[in-house]
Amino acid sequence: MNFRNNPIMKFSPEEPREKPRATEEKFFPQKERVKTAFDSTVALKDEKTLLEKMRGRAREVAKVLILTSALIIGEGIISTTHAQEKPPTPITQVDKSKETNELGQLLNTPEYRHLRGLNYLFTSPFVRIEQETLEDGSSGIRIVKRGIKDGEYDQIVGHLSIRNGELTANFGAPITEAVPIPLEEADKKKPIIQYLLSKHAIEAAPIAIDDSEIATARQFFAIQPMLPQQRETIPLKDTKPDHNVGMIRYAVDSGEKKIATVGLANCVGVTIYNPETHTGGVAHFDPNQEARGMLNNMLDELGQVDSTKVEVRLIGGWSGYSERTVHYLRQELKSRGFKVTSEDILGENISRSIMLDTATGHVTYLER
Amino acid sequence: MNIFLELDNLIFTSLLPIEDKHSFSQFCRKLDPKPMHVLVNLFKEKPEWIVKFYQNIQAKRAVLNKKDKKAWDEIIEKENFDLLEIEINDLEIEINDIE
Numbered sequence: 252m253n254f255r256n257n258p259i260m261k262f263s264p265e266e267p268r269e270k271p272r273a274t275e276e277k278f279f280p281q282k283e284r285v286k287t288a289f290d291s292t293v294a295l296k297d298e299k300t301l302l303e304k305m306r307g308r309a310r311e312v313a314k315v316l317i318l319t320s321a322l323i324i325g326e327g328i329i330s331t332t333h334a335q336e337k338p339p340t341p342i343t344q345v346d347k348s349k350e351t352n353e354l355g356q357l358l359n360t361p362e363y364r365h366l367r368g369l370n371y372l373f374t375s376p377f378v379r380i381e382q383e384t385l386e387d388g389s390s391g392i393r394i395v396k397r398g399i400k401d402g403e404y405d406q407i408v409g410h411l412s413i414r415n416g417e418l419t420a421n422f423g424a425p426i427t428e429a430v431p432i433p434l435e436e437a438d439k440k441k442p443i444i445q446y447l448l449s450k451h452a453i454e455a456a457p458i459a460i461d462d463s464e465i466a467t468a469r470q471f472f473a474i475q476p477m478l479p480q481q482r483e484t485i486p487l488k489d490t491k492p493d494h495n496v497g498m499i500r501y502a503v504d505s506g507e508k509k510i511a512t513v514g515l516a517n518c519v520g521v522t523i524y525n526p527e528t529h530t531g532g533v534a535h536f537d538p539n540q541e542a543r544g545m546l547n548n549m550l551d552e553l554g555q556v557d558s559t560k561v562e563v564r565l566i567g568g569w570s571g572y573s574e575r576t577v578h579y580l581r582q583e584l585k586s587r588g589f590k591v592t593s594e595d596i597l598g599e600n601i602s603r604s605i606m607l608d609t610a611t612g613h614v615t616y617l618e619r
Numbered sequence: 620m621n622i623f624l625e626l627d628n629l630i631f632t633s634l635l636p637i638e639d640k641h642s643f644s645q646f647c648r649k650l651d652p653k654p655m656h657v658l659v660n661l662f663k664e665k666p667e668w669i670v671k672f673y674q675n676i677q678a679k680r681a682v683l684n685k686k687d688k689k690a691w692d693e694i695i696e697k698e699n700f701d702l703l704e705i706e707i708n709d710l711e712i713e714i715n716d717i718e
Contacts, residue, residue, distance in 0.1 A: 294683060297695050301702070309706040311657040316675070316698060318650050323679050367638060385645055393627070404632045407624060421623065422648075498634055517637045539632050 291324040352416045357443045358382060358390065363571045363599050366516065372443045374571040376468035377433040377458055379405070380443065382413075389414055394430050394453065399460065399468045401579040402541025408432065411452055418450050431456035471578035476570055476597035487513065487617040492606055494533070501534035501549045504609055511606035513617060515567035519576045519596065520605055521546065523589075524562040524612035525553060531609040538568070538576045543583045550587060558588035562612055566605055570597040622655045623648055629662040633669035643673045661705075671701065 298320050302313040361370035361382065368384035372392070381393040394409035409430030414423040434455040438444050447453045458465060492511035494502035498518060502510050510533040512520050517538055524531040532549045536542045553561075563584060568577055577596050584591060595603070604617035630644050647655070662669050675698065682690040 290686070291683070293688070294691060297691070298698075301695060301699055304699070305702050306706060308657065308661070308709050309702040311654060312661060312705060313698075313702055315650070315654050315658055316702075318654065319646075319676055320679055320683075322646070322649055323676065323683055326680070327683055367641070369641060383641055383645075391645070391648075404628075407627045407631060410621075410624060410627070421621070498636065514636055537634065 291327075294320055294324065353446065354413065354418055355416055357446055358413070363569070365569055365600055366602060371571040373438075373441060374472075375435065375438055376465075376472035378438075379571055380447075394432060396432065397468070398539070398575065399464050401543055401575070402539075404539050409453070418447075418452060420452075426450060426452050429454035433458040467578075471574040474574040474577055474597070477594040478598050479593075479595050482595070482616045484616040484618045487604060487619050490606060490617055496533050496535050498535050499537050499540050499545065501532055501545060501552075503530065503532035503549060503552045505530035507608075507610040509606055509608055511604070511617060513604040514602050515604065516602040517567075517569040517572045519565060519567040519573055519580060520603070521549070521580060522562075522564045522566065522605065522607045522614055523549065523553060524607065524609070525556050525560070526562065526612055527557070527560060529609050529612075530554075531607050531612065533605070533607050536576050536580065538573050542576050542579045546580060546583050547587075550589075559590065561589060562592045563589050564614055565591055565594045565596050566614070567595075567603050568597045569601070570599055573597060622652050622659060625659050626655060626662070629659065629666070630669060633662075633666060635670055635673055639673060643669075643676070646676060 295317065298313070298317045302310060302317060305313045357372065358370070361372050362374055363371040365371070370382045371379055372382050373380040375397075376399075377397055379395040379397055381395060383391050383393075385391055390413035392411035392413065393407050394411070396406045396408050398405050409432075410421045411426075412419045412421055412423055418426070420426045420428075429451045430453050432453050432455070434444065435458070439448070439455060444453070448455070460468075490509070490511060492509040494504060494508070494510040496502050496510060496512040504510060505528060507529075508531075510522075510531060512533050512535045515535065519536045519538070519542075521534045521536065522531065530553060532553060534545060534549050536545065565577060565580060567573070574597065581591060604619065606615050606617055607613070608615070626647055627644050630647070631640050633640065635643060647658075658672070662672075675694065678690075678694050682694060
């Protein structure tokens, strides 16, 4: 190695470095220079140094990490450059230019509207077609085959894009292959399905599951939202729960304890309360994970209880997504002799946060 | 299956909240598809990396916005630790295979 040309070896420890010139100090005070010393170049250089240290697969992952940093830096530049500009109009809302377009009309009339521009254009017991507005104002469509068994994943089977009001395959490429999806005769009469069939974006496939599964899927698809007239809410920032239950977690406690779970969105929460012992539990179920196992663990942790005296609440979930979890939770509770005392389930454009007070059994909603 | 479909399926069955799943999926679709198979294999093998990777993106977004060098160094240190863990893990597998 040629140390002479190595910038690190340029000065020996004894040799003092050149002091900054007076003019430099005047115009770039030390504090300011430290602040501006970190920019995108430094960030990428650090990532590159890290990459050079790695071998094998770690090196490949490090390459992806550099790409993500570069992309984030790009996002920052774009957002700074366009800070004064008007944000793009989501195609799903009031984009007048697209209202006359058949696809635009279909996008403006989804079955369900959820958070942050996520809409469900079509739902059946077997399929869900999701549409989301992307940061650049264009739209992405996901074709999802819904899981039926408890804990069976919803599977994304196709992607489509909408560019300039026209339906395309992923990233604006022409559609070359239809995605086979299980459709019933009635589904084929729905305008969005007719449209996608006419564009050869999808094709009807038989429902290739056994009759008992079909019956189960129909059963959970029939579950309707149960929404209370009013929810008692308090600001989230004013709460100090003893337990904050995360996704696919639960907590059981007794006495004067507060158990909360935040941001249920499409997840379903269960609260259980035994007024005789002031013992309660809160669980947070993800629709793509098995529900019954965790529910049974929580019930077991409550100990010996008179199931007819226990208060059970089901809270959370999205219409078009979470019906299956509600179905299996109801079924399991019933099989163990518990009666659901109240429900606030499904609905659109909602993410519930709740807190159970084990002193009273009271459930309060937390507002962000 | 195309690589982004595969990646999306992994992201959407992860333990990220639904809004983060959408945000992560949108982010990944902007990346070059070529090295994505590395990510897909990693996520398949170690699903906890999906959450880890998304948290890394969110942390970088926050830090690069604030230009906070100290916080950035902490991110790099954590990346270094996580990558070394992969490297050591892969080496162990290699050694086991030889034995």
